[in-house]
Amino acid sequence: MDRVEKIKSMLLENPADSFLCHALALEYIKLGNDSDARSLFESILENEPGYIGSYYHLAKLLERIGETNKAIKVYEKGMEEAKRVGDNHSLSELRSAFEELTF
Numbered sequence: 051m052d053r054v055e056k057i058k059s060m061l062l063e064n065p066a067d068s069f070l071c072h073a074l075a076l077e078y079i080k081l082g083n084d085s086d087a088r089s090l091f092e093s094i095l096e097n098e099p100g101y102i103g104s105y106y107h108l109a110k111l112l113e114r115i116g117e118t119n120k121a122i123k124v125y126e127k128g129m130e131e132a133k134r135v136g137d138n139h140s141l142s143e144l145r146s147a148f149e150e151l152t153f
Contacts, residue, residue: 057077071094091107099131102131102135102144105124
């Protein structure tokens with residue numbers, strides 16, 4: 051069983067598991083399936099806005115497909131959430147990626 055199928059089978063037991071959804075989205079990116087990865091990241095952030103890592107990966111995906119303005123908004127929202135929960139490491143990573151894109 052490949053990684054995607056294994057993660058999908060685990061999600062059958064707990065479809066709202068943000069960790070598994072995030073892992074599946076990363077696998078989709080590796081396979082070049084940006085559309086499904088994007089949908090998963092967006093769903094994660096809609097249901098669990100404090101799942102900080104998904105902001106970074108969604109914004110990078112948006113950058114890669116040329117949706118720069120949307121990527122900027124995702125970075126900004128991710129930085130707000132990282133500040134809110136006191137995740138300074140993620141805040142630094144998001145800020146660095148944001149500044150690289152905008153300056």
